[in-house]
Amino acid sequence: MNIQKIRQDFPLLGWSNGRKPIIYFDNACQSLRPQAVIEAVQRYYEETPACAGRSMHRLASEVSRQVDEARQQVARFLHAGRKEEIVFTRNTTEAINLVANALDWKAGDVVLLTDKEHNSNLIPWQMLARRFGVCLKFVPSNPDNTFNLAAYQQALQGGVRLVAMGYTSNLDGVSIPAEEVVRLAHKQGALVLLDAAQTAPHQRLDVRRLDADWVAFSGHKMLAPSGIGVLYGKYRLLETMQPFLVGGDTVASSTYEDCQFLPPPEKFEAGLQNYAGIIGLGAAIRYLQQIGLENIEKHETALNQYLSEALKSVPGLQIIGPADARLRSGIVSFFIPGVDHHRIALMLDQMAGIAVRSGQHCVHSWFNSRGIPGSVRASVYFYNTEEEARQLVDALIKIRKVL
Amino acid sequence: MFCVISFIVLSILGVFSAENRSLAREALDCVLRRVTLRPCNTGFDEKMKARILGFVITKTETGARILNRFFEPLSWIFVLLFLGSAFFAVRGVYLFYVTGSCNGLNQSGFCVFDPTGQSNQISNVGESCPVVLPGEDPVSLKGVNLDGFPVLNAEGEKSIVFIGSYGCEYSRKAYPVVRQLAEKSAARFTFLYYPVKESSDYLAKVGYCAYRQDAEKYWSLVDTFFTAERSQIEDESFIRQTLSEAGYNADTILFCASDPQTEWVVKKQLSEVVKTGFFGTPTVFIQNEVLIGPKPPRVYAIALNGLLYWAR
Secondary structure (H helix, E strand, C coil), X not given: CCHHHHHCCCXXXXXXXXXXXXXECECCCCCXXXXXXXXXXXXXXXXXXXXXXXXXXXXXXXXXHHHHHHHHHHHHHHCCCCHHHEEEECCHHHHHHHHHHHXXXXXXXXXXXXCCCCHHHCHHHHHHHHHHCCEEEEECCCCCCCCCHHHHHHHHCCCCCEEEEEXXXXXXXXXXXXXXXXXXXXXXXXXXXEECCCCCCCCCXXXXXXXXXXXXXXXXXXXXXXCCEEXXXXXXXXXXXXXXXXXXXXXXXXXXXXXXXXXXXXXXXXXXXXXXXXXXXXXXXXXXXXXXHHHHHHHHHHHHXXXXXXXXXXXXXXXXXXCCHHHHCCEEEEECCCCCHHHHHHHHHHHHCEECEEECCCCHHHHHHHCCCCEEEEECCCCXXXXXXXXXXXXXXXXXXXX | CHHHHHHHHHHHHHCCCHHHHHHHHHHHHHHHHHHCCCCCCCCHHHXXXXXXXXXXXXXXXXXXXXXXXXXXXXXXXXXXXXXXXXHHHHHHHHHHHHHCCCCCCCCCCCCXXXXXXXXXXXXXXXXXXXXXXXXXXXXXXXXXCCCCCCEECCCCCCEEEEEECCCCHHHHHHHHHHHHHHHHXXXXXXXXXXXXXXXXHHHHHHHHHHHHHCHXXXXXXXXXXXXXXXXXXXCHHHHHHHHHHCCCCHHHHHHHHCCHHHHHHHHHHHHHHHCCCCCEECEEEECCEEEECCCCHHHHHHHHHCCCHHHC
């Protein structure tokens, strides 16, 4: 993997606006976009800015073909059985909301979560608890924030309707043993939804091997345009689910009294779709596959190891999650007790052009329960270099001397 | 306190940039919360502090450390400095408006609105004239006998006394302004001619004789001497012509001017002028104020009629 050559594909990495070139370590929030994706989106608006599946003219036919191709591409990317199992959404949050609102709930149904879920995989279930009396249970993590399999097994015993878990945590980069989680859940008759927003961009996903019932992820964290996400669902489940958003393009026909829904995935894709985003997602997946997800994962792990080791030289700095960087994907979330995390992030930006995330990263529940005000999160991707990591550490050492 | 100084600075910068306008709004919110004894919850102060520290740390680590440690006291210092400089700026503007100089009446320090100090320029009474140096006593009309000096609007309630010289560039600048003001305000206008050059001594005697002979015609003579070319007023033929044009008999006036009695009286008058303690022309006494140098017209008007002169 030639990183220097890869970096040339990302316009922002060569752009400095008269200031220091940007060092982008906020990939867990949103990745940068390569020229190929930008061009794919631009091509859509320039050459085929039309509706797919509705109009009959050649522009519409071309868009339909491209959307279909992108859906096929996503299916292959996930190793799904058929492309109809791919539902396009706006993002992971909408995909999770779709599942939450498409099942028939009754009071006492149990939804099992981990104790460090992103709000996207927490609030939708809290709403069900309010509306239907659904019961939420949380699997406590181990002291080092890794997944507590024993606690999970124990939690499953009480009868669980749905296990909804983040595959890879956006807080610390720790992944759950997804295959084992799914196997144990299914054994207890529970359905499984995996929030793979932080997984899909960084490691190979095989939904059939995982056997998860639903997998959700976003395009904007994996080079695709913002506003496009994916819900993979087993076809037989999608068929039985009630549509969440309804309206145009979800029905085959309607009378004044009733309607006949289209089969999945159309019945879940209401209204005009984000065609530019879908086509861009296809281009992003092509780009990722050219590089190879195994290469990406390997590079990120090595970079995280380097970064985690180097960060030991910053006095007082504490990394959230396990000490072994190999367990933290491409994420290093850290804090310095007594030093404001936002101040660190702003200073990194101001002094060295380093973009990191600061705050509670939409995992307020975890921070609030532990009384930690927040953290600084540096998340790497395949275009980041060891030199950039070194600059981050150097800047942090300087900041630590001052603050 | 940082919010206050930020708000002030960003409000000024906000005139030129939208980004700073939005920051100024945040700062204002922060200020409003602070004055109502609530904590600033926008994170504005933290954000700005981090930005500033981030900038300073690239220049000097020690500086950044000191700044971080004494951020609040430094903010206080900057606020106090701002308030101090704002006070002096406002005072300077006020003084410039009222006295023509940012530093006060007849004060000669640098003034941004009058960088060349034109309002305070005078023709010093120099080597070729009877030497008059600024004394320790203030310039004043106290103890000066003004009887016998030319007076316009003798019945006027308010009083203007003008010490000037036909040969002085600055007197020539100030005279028409003061004269017009006196006429417009019906103020008593006393003219004390004081030659800054020996060559124009002669005109003092001509003026004295002309005024004694006909006070009404005298003022057109003075107007002409102040507006004529400076080289002309030393020319006897020009003086003759001007006297004639003013309606005087030039021979009679010039004869009078050469009379030793006239010389004696004029010398006495000049010594009365010197008693004012003045050290250059023009020097104008308006009511109780002394204005030295050619001031903007509004300054004379304010001295005579007060700050709201334009409303009268």
